[in-house]
Amino acid sequence: MRVCNEGFDKEFINEKSDMYAIAFTQNVLSGRWKYFILWFLKGETRRYTDIKKFLGGLSQGSLTNQLKELENDGIIKREVYPEVPPRVEYSLTDKGIKLLPILEKMTDFGKEYGEKPEFDEG
Known part of the structure; x- marks a missing residue:
C-alpha cells in the first residue's frame, strides 16, 4: 500500500x-488524542477549555492541531461566539456521529481483552 x-x-x-x-x-x-476528543464530544457541545482540562497534560498547540484536523475532515464543528473573551465551542457533525460506533466497538474490545489493573486492597 x-x-x-x-x-x-x-x-x-x-x-x-x-x-x-x-x-x-x-x-x-x-493522532493520539482524536479518539478521546470524539468520545468527550459525543452527545454534548464542549468548550475548548473543557476539552483541554479533560485531556490533562496535552499542550495547547497539540490540542489545537488535533481539533483543526478533525474540523478540516468535517468530523467536528467549531463555533466562535463574538464575546469578550471569545467563547469557542466544539461539537460533532453528522459525519463525526457516524464514527461513534467505531469507538463503541473499541470500548467493547478493550473491556473484553484489555488488562485489568490490579489494585492493592491493603
Whole structure:
C-alpha cells in the first residue's frame, strides 16, 4: 500500500477499495488524542477549555492541531461566539456521529481483552 502526502495512490483506491476504506478511516482518526476528543464530544457541545482540562497534560498547540484536523475532515464543528473573551465551542457533525460506533466497538474490545489493573486492597 502506498499512501503519499497528497492522498492515496489511485491504483490502490481502485484495486483495493476495502483496504482503502480502512486506510482512509485510519487516516482521519490518526493522532493520539482524536479518539478521546470524539468520545468527550459525543452527545454534548464542549468548550475548548473543557476539552483541554479533560485531556490533562496535552499542550495547547497539540490540542489545537488535533481539533483543526478533525474540523478540516468535517468530523467536528467549531463555533466562535463574538464575546469578550471569545467563547469557542466544539461539537460533532453528522459525519463525526457516524464514527461513534467505531469507538463503541473499541470500548467493547478493550473491556473484553484489555488488562485489568490490579489494585492493592491493603
